[in-house]
Amino acid sequence: MSKNIQLKNLKMLISALSHVFLTILLVQKAACVDSWKKRNCSELRIGQFNCSTPKIDPQKQNELNCTKDGLVLVECYPAKNVICDNKIFDGNTVGFYRNLKCRYVTNYNYQTTVLLSIFFGIFGVDRFYLGYYSIGVIKACTFGFMLIGYLIEMLMIITQHLGPADGSKFLVDHYGQILYTQGVVGRELILFS
DSSP, X not given: OHHXXXXXXXXXXXXXXXXXXXXXXXXXXXXXXXXXXXXXXXXXXXXXXXXXXXXXXXXXXXXXXXXXXXXXXXXEEEXXXXXXXXXXXXXXXXXXXXXXXXXXXXXXXXXXXXHHHHHHGGGTHHHHHHTXXXXXXXXXXXXXXXXXXXXXXXXXXHTTOSOOTTSOEEEOOTTSOOEXXXXXTTEEEEEEO
């Protein structure tokens, strides 16, 4: 008889523990759903949203609205049935905006700059064109820094290490070559793209 009582007590204990366990699970599930509703859409993981591609300027072959910092703002759409910012998204509604990298260009043409550097660089015309007026005057008065500076600056312009004074990149035709530099253990390696 004592075994029957012990079994009954054990069954009641198991039943009580299972109710407590289920209650804890339901509370955690409700808290989890609330945390999903409270999360910010900009904190979504890859695969939970899709960003549109930047619009391209047909004349400059570059991203429209690119800032001086080299960033462009694009619209991002959370995937269908994703919950963020207390909304359930359908995949077609803008949830947030994201900055993507872009090339900030103005109207400084690369080919024009190279030709000015080769033919008139000794007189500082290339520096005037790029917006470096004081260096252009010094270069004109010293005949391109005694030809040595002329040759060095011509190479710097050709390799795109010397750019416009406003911090923009060169305007390059869509079939032209854009050079990107990447640091490698204290040295610079020129990569073509």
